[in-house]
Amino acid sequence: MAERAWSHAMEKKTAGTNAKQRIYMLGRFRKAVKWASLFSQLCSVKGDSRTSLEAEAYASYMKGALFFEQDKNIDAAMINFKNTRAIYEELGKYGSIENQLLCRQRIDEVEPMIDFCSHKLGGSYLQAHELLDTANDLLKAKMEAVLSETRSQQAASMTEFKWLGRTFPITNAKTRVSILKAQQLERDLSAAATESVAADKKLAIFDKIFSAYHDARSCIRNDLASAGNAEDIKDDLNGLDKAVSAVLGLRTIERNQLLVSIGKSKFTKHRDEKNERTTKPEELVRLYDLLIQVCLFSVTSSF
Incomplete structure (x- = not known):
């Protein structure tokens, strides 16, 4: 459902939007965020620590994209995009070559968004950076749990x-x-x-x-x-x-x-x-x- 809503939003964005189409596009982005957030919550309850973290990165990217398109809260967009990057940077340190390449691809996708947010923030970038530090504190425990789990698996060999x-x-x-x-x-x-x-x-x-x-x-x-x-x-x-x-x-x-x-x-x-x-x-x-x-x-x- 999240991917479907996201796909509709991107179609409208690519085609060029008038005021009415923009309202529809933002509505699709909101729906994508809603379903991605529900998916992340479900994974945190039912999935393992790595799956939960991947779902959180997915939801953070969706939220960042919505804030970015709204052009009202670039600070929040920056925080979500950087959270996404931080998660994939950690997940990309372990696992198969395919997993590392996939994480690198995700990082490459989000980097331009972070750069653009930095440019738009200008003088308020420091505030966003401070907010990001707080947000990262909330992720550290989850990321460390995944890394510890992966290390334990690798330690067996x-x-x-x-x-x-x-x-x-x-x-x-x-x-x-x-x-x-x-x-x-x-x-x-x-x-x-x-x-x-x-x-x-x-x-x-x-x-x-x-x-x-x-x-x-x-x-x-x-x-x-x-x-x-x-x-x-x-x-x-x-x-x-x-x-x-x-x-x-x-x-x-x-x-x-x-x-x-x-x-x-x-x-x-x-x-x-x-x-x-x-x-x-x-x-x-x-x-x-x-x-x-x-x-x-x-x-x-x-x-």
């Missing part, structure tokens, strides 16, 4: 961890999920390196990576404590713990390199803003000291 040519078995499901989460965040970080992503967002990704690897090490330590006298199991767990610790040290070095880069840019760049803080020489020295300490620790801890 993850049996080992490789580091420096050595392979370490992973038998604990919680350890697998934590390592998978860290590896996905590492891919996000690599993608951020090729895009114009703000440094503070990169630092936030590093923090999440550290948290995931620390969770993995905590699980490994618990397994070690309960391993008793099983020397083979303890050897595997100790090796896995050292490997995860080594990766953690490498990511710490990369994070400190980013901090040094940020500090150097603030130190060397002349700024006109009176209230903007610049890096003092001693702060830059401290950052280099921290970087050297982490490098030395990683070398002495390697095996």
